[in-house]
Amino acid sequence: MTDRLSLILTRRRRLAPAIVELTLEAEDGAPLPPAPAGAHLELELPDGLVRHYSLLDDGAEGRYRLGVLREADSRGGSAFLADQASEGLRLTASLPRDRFPLDETGRRQVLIGGGIGITPLVAMARRLCARGITPEVHYLVRREADAAFAEELAALLPEGALCLHVSARDGRAEVASLVGEVDADTRVHACGPEGLLAALEAAAAAWPAGCLRLERFRGTAPDAAPRDGHCEIVLERSGRTLTLAPEESLLEGLDRAGVAPPTLCGEGACGTCACGVIEGEVDHRDVLQSDAEKAANDTLYACVSRPAGARLVLDL
Structure with missing residues (x-):
């Protein structure tokens, strides 16, 4: 199964002065993959922008519905969808991603x-x-x-x-x-x-x-001050090692080595730049993981997190 969906905008409905509801269906009319409650789609817009929008339903009726707020400081994503997108527009999207799972265990x-x-x-x-x-x-x-x-x-x-x-x-x-x-x-x-x-x-x-x-739709991670000393970053799968300077971010170092994961929000809020942690301590600055998940130290988000020690081994 492909990890991308070809969708068509079948309805755009204004529900409030700054909010529109978008209805998307598969371009070929096929059933859509089910979406867990709390999931979102990553939409690729015609101008190359990529934006995340939460789903209002599970796709069981052959459609996905999104609610989009036209933000006053929009850089093109919400402004385009709220003001310009017309029915018949073709869009590419990710499969539904669930970074906000519903815990159904509570009474x-x-x-x-x-x-x-x-x-x-x-x-x-x-x-x-x-x-x-x-x-x-x-x-x-x-x-x-x-x-x-x-x-x-x-x-x-x-x-x-x-x-x-x-x-x-x-x-x-x-x-x-x-x-x-x-x-x-x-x-x-x-x-x-x-x-x-x-x-x-x-x-x-x-x-x-x-x-x-x-x-959180936006991250709140604070700016990182320079670290004390250099850090050795071991890339386990690619068999490479790089040295991270005190003033260099983890993402900058990975980009210099040509192995940086894709990024989107730059705020530790969307999960696009997730990297597996094999060994070493991490200063987790994302807003996605719970305190327990950060303590488990299995995953970091490279756009904001940084090494907390002299050596870090990543699954890259």
């Missing part, structure tokens, strides 16, 4: 979406409802007109399961009060602006481990 499921961050949670709500589980959904927007997916969620969920928080009307929501008491059988999934996610992380410090799962 109580809480979904919190801020702005366009609601998109992966719509798919999660659909999945849970299909299993007979009613999630508590909190949808946070600035203005009521921005709540592009409120109608869809209201039709999906029983009365009382959807809470729409409009900050211009109600003031800023208190994150801890949204969730309430959290026990080991509670799962909270959230996606949205950094302030929302940081507040949830702070609240989760008092929760049982493993209750909170987040997806």
Whole structure:
């Protein structure tokens, strides 16, 4: 099976002043690969840009739906899709990628979406409802007109399961009060602006481990100061060794050696530049991995992470 999909835009629908819903189908009419709840597509746009967009459903009906926010500072991706893309447009996409998996083990499921961050949670709500589980959904927007997916969620969920928080009307929501008491059988999934996610992380410090799962659309990794001394980077599969200067990033060193993985976001948020770690300590600066995953030290994201010692062996 190819790892790329040839898709055609069959519908573009404006749901809010800055949000459009795109419906994509296979160009040849074939069934689409199933998409886990929380998954996204990597779209290749006609001008060569590559962008990631969360899926609103699982593709079972022969279509993928995406929600796209036209960002004011768009470098072409969201602006093109929101303003210019027309029905009939052909696009190439990755297979669905799931870097925000739904943990279905909890008896109580809480979904919190801020702005366009609601998109992966719509798919999660659909999945849970299909299993007979009613999630508590909190949808946070600035203005009521921005709540592009409120109608869809209201039709999906029983009365009382959807809470729409409009900050211009109600003031800023208190994150801890949204969730309430959290026990080991509670799962909270959230996606949205950094302030929302940081507040949830702070609240989760008092929760049982493993209750909170987040997806960030943008990384927050700090700029790395120069390291103390050089570092030896061993490339296990290619049988090469390179020396990383203190002021040189890992990605720069790998690029110099001609073995750099592909990159996209440059912020440790999309997962494109993942590298396997065989030996050595890593200063993990991505926003994808949980604390437990970082402690396991099996994977690093080369665009932001860096060696934490004098020697690092990578599966490259």
